[in-house]
Amino acid sequence: MSRVLVADDDPSIGRVLRDRIRELGHEVEHALDGVEALRLADGADLLLLDLEMPRMDGFAVLESLRAQAAAPPVIVITAHGDMSKAVRAMRAGAYDFIAKPFDAATIQLVVRRALEMRGLKSQVRSLRSELGRNHLWVRGPDPGMARVAETVERVAPSNATVLLLGETGTGKEVVARALHLQSARADQPFVVVNCALLKGELLESELFGHERGAFTGADRARAGRVEAARGGTLFLDEIGELPQALQAKLLRLLQEREYERLGSDKTQHADIRLVAATHRDLSAAIREGTFREDLYYRLKVISIRIPPLREREADILPLAEWLLDKHAADSPRPPPRLGDEVKHALVRYPWPGNVRELSNVMERCVLLAGDTVALCDLPEELMGSGVAPQAAQVIDTEDLFGLRYSDAVTAARRLIVLRALEQAGGHQTRAAERLGVTQPYLSRLVKQLGIRRDES
Numbered sequence: 001m002s003r004v005l006v007a008d009d010d011p012s013i014g015r016v017l018r019d020r021i022r023e024l025g026h027e028v029e030h031a032l033d034g035v036e037a038l039r040l041a042d043g044a045d046l047l048l049l050d051l052e053m054p055r056m057d058g059f060a061v062l063e064s065l066r067a068q069a070a071a072p073p074v075i076v077i078t079a080h081g082d083m084s085k086a087v088r089a090m091r092a093g094a095y096d097f098i099a100k101p102f103d104a105a106t107i108q109l110v111v112r113r114a115l116e117m118r119g120l121k122s123q124v125r126s127l128r129s130e131l132g133r134n135h136l137w138v139r140g141p142d143p144g145m146a147r148v149a150e151t152v153e154r155v156a157p158s159n160a161t162v163l164l165l166g167e168t169g170t171g172k173e174v175v176a177r178a179l180h181l182q183s184a185r186a187d188q189p190f191v192v193v194n195c196a197l198l199k200g201e202l203l204e205s206e207l208f209g210h211e212r213g214a215f216t217g218a219d220r221a222r223a224g225r226v227e228a229a230r231g232g233t234l235f236l237d238e239i240g241e242l243p244q245a246l247q248a249k250l251l252r253l254l255q256e257r258e259y260e261r262l263g264s265d266k267t268q269h270a271d272i273r274l275v276a277a278t279h280r281d282l283s284a285a286i287r288e289g290t291f292r293e294d295l296y297y298r299l300k301v302i303s304i305r306i307p308p309l310r311e312r313e314a315d316i317l318p319l320a321e322w323l324l325d326k327h328a329a330d331s332p333r334p335p336p337r338l339g340d341e342v343k344h345a346l347v348r349y350p351w352p353g354n355v356r357e358l359s360n361v362m363e364r365c366v367l368l369a370g371d372t373v374a375l376c377d378l379p380e381e382l383m384g385s386g387v388a389p390q391a392a393q394v395i396d397t398e399d400l401f402g403l404r405y406s407d408a409v410t411a412a413r414r415l416i417v418l419r420a421l422e423q424a425g426g427h428q429t430r431a432a433e434r435l436g437v438t439q440p441y442l443s444r445l446v447k448q449l450g451i452r453r454d455e456s
Contacts, residue, residue, distance in 0.1 A: 002026045002045035002115050007037035007061070008077060009053045013100070017048055020107045026115075034061045041065060041072060046114050049094075050077040051085055062092045067257075067271055070184040073114045142315045144307040148175065155302050156182035161254060163239075163299045164277035166306035169356030172277040173237060175306060179275055180233040188232030191225050196238040204246055205262050214263025226259060226270050234272045239299065240280035240291065247292045254298045274299075309351040309358060316346050319355065323362035324373075336369040341410055341448075345375060345382050375448040376441075414449045417442070421451070 004026050006017045014030045021028050029044070031037040034056025041047055041061075051058035058076060065071040073095040078086045086097040095114050098107060155162060156179045164172040173192065180190045198206055201215045209224030226234060236242070242250065253259050257270045276299050285291035309316065320338060328335035338346070351357055361379060369377040416435070424430035432442040 002118075003029070003043065004046045004048065004111065004115075005029050005031060005037065005040050005044040005072070006048045007031040007034070007040075007053065007058075008048075008050040009033060010050075013050075013077075013102075016102060017107065020102075020104050021048075021111055024108055024111060026111075034058065037061055038064055044072045045118055046111065047072050047074045048077060048098075048111075049074050051089060052079075058089065059092060062089060062094060066093050067269075073118055075110055075114055142307075142312040144312055145315060148304055148306060151302070151304050152178050153182060155179065155304075157184060159273050161273075161299055161301045162275045163301075163303045164275065164306060165303060166277075166279065167308045167354055168279050169354030170306040170308055171355050172306060173235065175304065176233070176235040176275045176277065180235075180273075183233070183273065185232045185273055189229050190233050190235065191229035192235045192237060193225050194237045196241040200243065201262065203243070204249070207246070208249070208259050208261055210262035211264045214261075218263070221261075224261065226253065226272060227268070229272045231271055232273070234274050236274065236276045238278060238280075239276040240278040240282055240285055244290070244292065247295050251292065251295045251298060254295075309354045313347060316351075316358070317343055319358060320346055320362055323359050324366060327359075327363045327366040331366060336365060337372045339372045339374055341375050342373045342378065345378060349382050376444050380447065410449070413445070414451065417445055417449060417451060421446075 004021050006014050006021070006028060008014050008017070008030075009032050011030075011032070014032075018028045018030060026045075029040055031040050032053075034053045036055075037047065037049065037053070038056065038061050047065075049058045049061060053061075062074060062076075065074065074089075074093065076086060076089040076094045076097045078089075078097055078099050082099075086099070089097060095117070096110050098110055152175060162176075162179060164175055166172055177190060180186060193206060195203065204210075205214070205218070205222065205224065207224050207226055209222050209227055210218050212218060212221045236250075249259065253270055254274065258267050259270055260267055282291050282296050286293045286296060309319075317338070324335040324338070346358075353360070361382065364379065365373045365377050375382075417431075420431040420434050421428070424434060428442055428446070429439045432439045435442065437445075
């Protein structure tokens, strides 16, 4: 059973519509004016709305509902032959219309179709919400990301502005998408603007759009990203790079939900949820005079700090394995496994590029590794991280006993290479010949095993 609201100041028409809709098995409420209709619309699954009503007409009700992300679909009621108002109402966001006098079959068909559409949208939101949770929360037991997940799930259903803070590569856009996919706006656009990529008029045009002739090269009018995000979420990445002239316009957008296209004096309404992100210290930027303090507090209604990967040691291996699966999805081979030395290297490495760097490394491993990822498959800067400290100090075979198996194997390889280099007088080509390997491979082993020149 759905809850249907009929808004019409004529009680007899209200009774007719109520009877027809109840025959479909739905609950019906009746509002006699626009103000009451707007009050009762919260929680309704469908609104049948007369355009001519006291206190607030149907067009004003439609305009108010457009600003609500979870507003019900609207079927407008028009006088017979008054198609111009029906068309205007559809442009204002109405789903459909019915004309007086009513045909019972038409009423029931239009109501059934509108409720089915709402049900499909609800399913899409649910599926996208689940996708958002699965996409973001690929993590291990680290409590830092658990707190981020909890905050996102609590904040997502609201329209509150959110500021995401974190180093480059920590996944701020992924968190922004999770906020969108778990919100009531999930079936509307998610639009991204990187404020660091464009400057001046080009960035203003990208955000707010422009009219023809607004600047050199503007040979036609163009809608901006704010307009493209109508009903959905606008994600402003690198908000700390936004020029001060545009900071004032963004502040107005947040305060008044209004803006103008570049080169136009016509005010437009913005129905968006704003999420912003930065790796910069905005408090320092305020002190330096490069970022507006009033805008900062408007953005920081909810702030979420995303911890860098080096602070999420417990998450590194689960993320690495998930990324191997992801990058191997289009490969005919199964994803490679992570060798013990490689696991050790991944956990010890500081990851200055965060999750983005880890993703790139795992993509490389899918391309280069066999069944198991070895140290030589990693980028050069990670190779030295794979030698466990206790293994690096082993100097004799007797010392191997008591070590973990993977550390003992590493120590034994290191001892073999050191002895070969010693017997070859430190000459890598001759040492490689003694070991039956190529010189480039031996050179990589020396780097992997952390062998210094003074040791050989």
